[in-house]
Structure formats: structure tokens, C-alpha cells
Amino acid sequence: MSWLAGDTDALMVAIGAVPGAWLRFRVVDHFEPVLPRKHWGTFGVNVIACFALGLIVGLEESCGAAAQRVLLLVGTGFLGSFSTFSTFSGELRAELVQRHWRSAALLASGSVAGGLLAMLAGLSLGARP
Amino acid sequence: MKPELRREIRDLGLVGAGAIPGALLRWKLETIAHSMVEGSLRSVVGADFLANMVGCLLIGLVIAQGPGRARLALAVGIGFCGSLTTFSSWMLELAKALRAGDGLGAVGVLLASLAGGVLLVFVGYALGQGLQRRRPG
Numbered sequence: 001m002s003w004l005a006g007d008t009d010a011l012m013v014a015i016g017a018v019p020g021a022w023l024r025f026r027v028v029d030h031f032e033p034v035l036p037r038k039h040w041g042t043f044g045v046n047v048i049a050c051f052a053l054g055l056i057v058g059l060e061e062s063c064g065a066a067a068q069r070v071l072l073l074v075g076t077g078f079l080g081s082f083s084t085f086s087t088f089s090g091e092l093r094a095e096l097v098q099r100h101w102r103s104a105a106l107l108a109s110g111s112v113a114g115g116l117l118a119m120l121a122g123l124s125l126g127a128r129p
Numbered sequence: 130m131k132p133e134l135r136r137e138i139r140d141l142g143l144v145g146a147g148a149i150p151g152a153l154l155r156w157k158l159e160t161i162a163h164s165m166v167e168g169s170l171r172s173v174v175g176a177d178f179l180a181n182m183v184g185c186l187l188i189g190l191v192i193a194q195g196p197g198r199a200r201l202a203l204a205v206g207i208g209f210c211g212s213l214t215t216f217s218s219w220m221l222e223l224a225k226a227l228r229a230g231d232g233l234g235a236v237g238v239l240l241a242s243l244a245g246g247v248l249l250v251f252v253g254y255a256l257g258q259g260l261q262r263r264r265p266g
Binding site for chain 2: 013014018021024028046049053054057072076077079080082083084085088090092093096112116118
């Protein structure tokens with residue numbers, strides 16, 4: 001598999017991806033948008049992942065703390081796999097199909113606002129004081 | 130082995146088996162996107178954008194197959210698409226554009242992914258329904 005040149009790097013991404021996906025699988029109610037707690041799983045997973053990614057990117061920028069391989073393991077592998085855009089878009093589609101315009105608008109704006117705020121909080125917390 | 134435990138292990142195995150190629154493809158797209166897209170479009174059409182769009186198209190196909198295809202949903206939907214797509218990198222791009230004072234770029238990053246993602250789930254769903262109708266029985 002020559003496209004996996006740099007095998008240790010690929011291994012880091014793969015090792016991070018599996019627990020990220022497992023954790024998301026246990027938290028998110030996939031394909032069951034009618035349940036009362038419907039979008040909170042996806043929303044929560046994404047906001048937490050945004051905060052954590054902001055934190056390690058901020059730490060990396062301020063003190064170069066994380067090695068490249070740690071970023072691959074935690075950032076690209078675990079958090080990239082933990083957070084999801086496809087389920088978010090799928091849930092958004094489900095709301096639009098049911099003509100729940102307010103829920104769709106709330107889901108989109110809430111996820112973006114929550115994710116962005118968590119990201120900025122993580123970035124500034126990781127920044128050198 | 131208890132049947133619940135066996136089912137649990139099978140589910141986690143399916144999710145994990147999809148997650149590894151999904152994350153590796155997203156990682157590899159960084160190099161591919163960089164050579165494909167030129168100039169100012171790079172800030173909007175990055176690797177994560179491409180990964181998110183492909184994942185949305187694919188998850189539309191999977192959702193259209195209905196709840197009866199549980200293993201497909203676990204491996205391809207939750208495992209592969211969930212790991213291929215990423216919300217956190219999208220927000221990182223948005224935060225970077227905002228911090229650089231690039232308001233127009235930030236709006237571009239935000240709207241391109243939001244609209245493109247939902248649109249591609251619709252397209253994938255329509256394609257998936259077409260596939261289902263062709264399948265006999």
C-alpha cells in the first residue's frame with residue numbers, strides 16, 4: 001500500500017480514529033431523529049470535539065507542545081473521527097423534509113455558534129498568557 | 130458468549146472497520162486537495178471540505194436504504210462517513226478566517242459547507258432510493 005507512505009503517521013491516524021468513532025457511536029442517536037433527545041448527541045459530540053481541537057491547536061501555536069505525531073493521533077485521528085459533519089447534515093435534512101423550519105434553523109445556527117464558541121475558547125485557553 | 134456481548138462486539142467491529150479507512154482518506158485528502166485546487170479557492174475548498182461533501186453524499190445513500198440495513202449503516206454510515214467527515218476542522222477553518230479578519234472568507238467557509246452538505250445528503254438520498262427501486266424483491 002504505497003499510498004500509505006509514512007506508515008507510522010498512518011498508524012497514528014488509524015489508532016486515534018477507532019475510539020473516536022466508538023465513542024461517537026455510543027453518544028449519538030443515529031438515524032433516529034424522532035427521539036425526544038434527538039440532536040443533542042451530535043451537537044454535544046461536535047462541541048466537545050471543537051473545544052478539544054482548539055485547545056491542542058492553541059497549545060501547539062503557543063508553545064509547540066505537541067509533537068506532529070500527537071497531532072495526528074489526537075487531532076486528525078481521534079477528534080476528526082469523533083466529530084461528524086455527515087450526521088449533522090443528515091439531521092438537518094430530516095428537519096427540512098418534515099418542514100420543521102425552526103428546528104432546522106436552530107440546529108444549524110446552534111451547532112455553528114456552539115462549535116465556534118467552543119473552538120475559540122479552546123484556542124484562547126491554549127494560547128500563551 | 131452471551132448474545133448481547135457478541136452483538137456489541139460485532140457492532141463495534143463494524144464501526145471500527147469503517148472508521149479506519151474514513152479517517153485515513155480524510156488525512157490523505159490533504160495532499161490531494163492541495164495539488165488539485167489552486168489560489169484563493171484553497172481557503173474554502175480544502176481537504177476537509179472535500180471530505181465533508183463526499184461523506185454527505187454517501188450518508189444520503191445509506192439513509193435511503195432504511196433501518197433494515199443495520200450493518201451497512203454501522204460500517205459505512207457511522208464508521209466510514211462519520212470518520213471521513215469532521216465538524217471540528219470546519220470550525221477551526223472558520224475560527225482561523227475570523228481571527229485573520231477575513232470576514233468574506235469566513236462567510237464562504239460557513240455557507241459553502243452548510244449548503245453543500247445538506248444538498249449532497251438530498252442528492253445521495255435520491256440516488257439511494259433509485260438504487261433501492263432497481264433491486265428486485
